[in-house]
Amino acid sequence: MPPGTLEADWTWTGDRFEPGVQVRFGEDGRIVAVGALGLDPDLRLSGQALLPGMVSAHSHAFQRGLRGRGETFPRGSGSFWTWREAMYGLVADLDPESFEGLCLRTFREMRAAGITCVGEFHYFHHREPSGDGGGDYALDERVLAAAATAGIRIALLETYYRTGAIGRPLEGAQRRFGSASPAAFWEQMDRLRDVVDPRRQTLGAAVHSIRAAGLDDLAAVYGEARRRGLPVHIHVEEQRREIEEALAAYGKRPMELMRDVLGSAEGLTAVHCTHTEAGDLAWFLDAGGSVCVCPLTEANLGDGLPGLDIADAALCLGSDSNARISMLEEMRWLEYGQRLRSENRGALRDRDGRVARVLFRAATAGGARALGIDAGRIAPDAWADFTAIDLEAPTLAGWEPDTLLESLVFGAAEEAVAATCVAGDWV
Numbered sequence: 001m002p003p004g005t006l007e008a009d010w011t012w013t014g015d016r017f018e019p020g021v022q023v024r025f026g027e028d029g030r031i032v033a034v035g036a037l038g039l040d041p042d043l044r045l046s047g048q049a050l051l052p053g054m055v056s057a058h059s060h061a062f063q064r065g066l067r068g069r070g071e072t073f074p075r076g077s078g079s080f081w082t083w084r085e086a087m088y089g090l091v092a093d094l095d096p097e098s099f100e101g102l103c104l105r106t107f108r109e110m111r112a113a114g115i116t117c118v119g120e121f122h123y124f125h126h127r128e129p130s131g132d133g134g135g136d137y138a139l140d141e142r143v144l145a146a147a148a149t150a151g152i153r154i155a156l157l158e159t160y161y162r163t164g165a166i167g168r169p170l171e172g173a174q175r176r177f178g179s180a181s182p183a184a185f186w187e188q189m190d191r192l193r194d195v196v197d198p199r200r201q202t203l204g205a206a207v208h209s210i211r212a213a214g215l216d217d218l219a220a221v222y223g224e225a226r227r228r229g230l231p232v233h234i235h236v237e238e239q240r241r242e243i244e245e246a247l248a249a250y251g252k253r254p255m256e257l258m259r260d261v262l263g264s265a266e267g268l269t270a271v272h273c274t275h276t277e278a279g280d281l282a283w284f285l286d287a288g289g290s291v292c293v294c295p296l297t298e299a300n301l302g303d304g305l306p307g308l309d310i311a312d313a314a315l316c317l318g319s320d321s322n323a324r325i326s327m328l329e330e331m332r333w334l335e336y337g338q339r340l341r342s343e344n345r346g347a348l349r350d351r352d353g354r355v356a357r358v359l360f361r362a363a364t365a366g367g368a369r370a371l372g373i374d375a376g377r378i379a380p381d382a383w384a385d386f387t388a389i390d391l392e393a394p395t396l397a398g399w400e401p402d403t404l405l406e407s408l409v410f411g412a413a414e415e416a417v418a419a420t421c422v423a424g425d426w427v
Helices: 063-066 084-095 096-112 140-150 174-177 180-193 217-229 240-250 254-262 278-286 296-302 327-341 355-371 405-412
Strands: 002-013 020-025 033-036 041-053 052-057 073-075 115-122 153-160 201-207 230-238 269-271 288-294 315-317 384-392 419-423
Touching: 002 355, 041 355, 052 096, 052 180, 052 315, 052 355, 063 096, 063 115, 063 269, 073 419, 084 174, 096 140, 115 201, 115 355, 115 419, 140 153, 140 201, 140 278, 140 296, 153 180, 153 254, 180 201, 201 327, 217 230, 217 254, 217 288, 230 254, 240 327, 254 269, 254 278, 269 384, 278 288, 315 327, 327 355, 327 405
Parallel strands: 002 041, 052 115, 115 153, 153 201, 201 230, 230 269, 269 288, 288 315
Antiparallel strands: 002 020, 020 033, 041 384, 384 419
């Protein structure tokens, strides 16, 4: 993409929308300068506002195939599939082509919703189930190919998955998820390092959960990832059953185990933390961790409402199962959930009492930080990843410059998204 300068009617500068702001980006797809540059813009976004592209920091793209089937889908004889049964049934049915097609559909829908970057928590690795927990990892590059076709920025969070539950082997469809050992996992990471497109694709490491990896393996994956400077993600205390199983096996809750085994949370993002106790969460945040919340999926599965009286710099959002892809809804339901927890009312407010700014930072800069990507902000050296908003969208009617962000976050739908840009390339 040749270098260029763009100017919208209004541009989000981090705290407010401002007119007359120009954004210059270079051939490498990064922002060079922002401000009243006095240039003739190559692209004038009339009737539009420019914002940083939104970031879904936690996604399982293939689960888009469960839409309409993961709640109460009939299986005959008057009974219904549970979500878990439906997910494993989908895993058993997908071949590489249909898997890639589902990922492509998800990523395209994300871009239409204003999402320019996704953290793909990817554990669906193998073409065929493997008896030893290994396999061909044939589906890993399929995810990258789908992202490239959709033009979305992706942090592929390659996920270590070794046990079907604490102390139990992988079973059935789970055997398409497995890694035989941390060494085998890092061998695959080395292969992926040679195929990613550095302009739009990066790698991170993930451990699925305490139930899917032994504590020694968790420590090994985390330690090597930090040595390589990679972000690490893990599901933590999403469901009460996970906590009960950890207490039965180890005598401690998952977050307590992470504190004992890892000692640090630098570069680590805990996904969900739905049932994490306040003291454990405080340790995790003080130790450098981030929390990713996925309100629509957590509500869809009935998991519960997390308590989130935390600094917004450590908070990000994900679309998770992609049953509904809308960062606007993720933002508003994040705050609505805290309102429903009476002890947390007002938790998600900044120093000026503005809720929408906290939510938007979580949906942009917070997600980028958790993925180790310089995006989610309109500033020099950041990637030129943007979302353009149609100021004439009916759901924004009545907006004013001081209320535009609130109008977008609390009242708008995806119809307000006019276009998205990744590394200077517009769709």
